[in-house]
Amino acid sequence: MIGFTSFLSNHTVVQTLKRAVQPGGRLNHAYLLHGTAGTGKKTLARIFAAGLLCTAEMDRPCGECTACRKVEKDIHPDLIVVRPPEGKSMITVDQVRALREEVHLRPNEGRYRVVLIEGAEKMNISASNALLKVLEEPPPYLVFVLTADNRTLLPETIASRCICLELCDVSPLQAEKWLVRQFPDEDPSVIDEALFCGGGNLGRCAGYLKKDGAAAGFQMAVKLLQSLATGREYDVLEALSPLDGDRDAFIRLLTDVDRLAAESAKAAFLPQSRVLSLVPRFSPTRAIQVRELGDDLRSRLTLNGNLSLLLGYYCAELRNIMERTV
Ligand SMILES: [Zn+2]
The missing domain is CATH 1.20.272 (Zinc Finger, Delta Prime; domain 3)
Structure with missing residues (x-):
């Protein structure tokens, strides 16, 4: 079930996003979640998106309403996800132009339209410039959530328009507890190997166990x-x-x-x-x-x-x- 409580560690970042989606919370129009691959940026971005689109009166995202479930399944019509096309390494200017067309439509079901750009540092210069135009003067119902492994590769003109929040690895002890919970049937010696391979980086530890x-x-x-x-x-x-x-x-x-x-x-x-x-x-x-x-x-x-x-x-x-x- 989608929700902030399942997200480990990174307390300040989680609290900032959690407060922003509650009724009366202070919401910015753009957020940048950055940090090493495997720290959970995409997961947290989705929890945040669910919070923005959730229909519950409080404690958003509730994880149970139709909106939360749709975000979890990636089928909410007000959640637009942009990432490099399959088999490509960069986000193209055509993708951003198409996005600019789409964001002028008002929300279908929710209060907001949420644009999630995964791997925002993979936009080339023309794509960044195209995005900048809409980031500078977004319609009031639009919220951007960008994720990037490396914040320094993103043009300052983009980063400076976002609330920048950095995600870090968790402690080895937290990682161990999390792995045991997520992979209850796994042999303890294999969990040990995964911890040795990934340290406090949950993405890498889980990748080890999922044999990815x-x-x-x-x-x-x-x-x-x-x-x-x-x-x-x-x-x-x-x-x-x-x-x-x-x-x-x-x-x-x-x-x-x-x-x-x-x-x-x-x-x-x-x-x-x-x-x-x-x-x-x-x-x-x-x-x-x-x-x-x-x-x-x-x-x-x-x-x-x-x-x-x-x-x-x-x-x-x-x-x-x-x-x-x-
Ligand atoms: Zn909900």
């Missing part, structure tokens, strides 16, 4: 870091071969590599840590350099940079980091 490629991606990251330690170029390329032109898988790999390097740097203070049985020891400086390289690559990949060139660049830069004495 998160586990394979994590293994690829482990193999990549192991092969860097051997210094053999062939090993590095072989470790990355399963990526096979998959941009999203590359972005996920960067996050796994960042996290493993950071955990390895922390392991000096945590003798029980399992991470050193998998990957070489990283100094804090090296882990930071890996993170900065990952941030750079994530931005370029999101902005449609050439995949194979970026892969080659990533391997070369990782080797440079490993060869420097730090």
